[in-house]
Amino acid sequence: MTSAERPRLYSTEAIVLRQTPMGEADRLLTLYTPHYGKVRAMAKGARRVKSRLGGHLEPLTRVRVLLAQGTTFAVVSQAETLGNTLALRGDLWRMTCGFYMAELVDRFAQEEQENGALYRLLEESVAALAEAPDPDTLLRFFETRLLALMGFLPELHQCASCGMALAPVTNSFSPAVGGALCPACRAQQALARPMTLQALKVLRLFSGCALEAALALRVPEPLAVELEHLLRQYIRYVLERDVRSTEFLDMLRREMREDAFLAQQRA
């Protein structure tokens, strides 16, 4: 839907992707909505302690907002919480996974470009964060589905270079060529990396399955690492830049590994 069709004052459900302080007391929000895509909105006075709006507008919160269309930004005139992240309080790792998903949507989505399926993906994935048996698997599912919904799913069924059907062997993967490569084409692609058959199968599954099916999957550690690197490299290639929150994800993971190691030493 374009801004021309949009009423001056409108109500929409939204997920808060990001907020930045503006001036003394305001916040500039980046919202993701089911019908209007990404919307930038000003929440006036939201940083004041007694603000009616402030508490509803934390990142990852699902809200119903009443927005007044302004010249540069919309202005939030009312906000009501539909789903919050209280269940994640105290779990920095899962919270950071959520911020990463929000950042990906922010980077891929356009303003005023409706993508209801992407909204539902974000909504169900944020809702699943607290209970997901393995948040890493949730992230890999989220990345794969997001790429598919934005038209960037890598080629996973035939060689992205010669078009031959992929054999059930270790193939390769090249972001620059656009997906999987057969062993014969690998030689011409210096930057291609090996891709195990298991990784190929998981990506094929995630590109089409429901969230519940993805979360039920047990992904052993080496395969989890392979999938993370592969998707990160591909997303970086598509976006032509790094995703900022991956740095924090990596730092937290290193700390968790060290903690686990120390706990093992003490036991």
Ligand SMILES: [Zn+2]
């Ligand atoms: Zn080939």
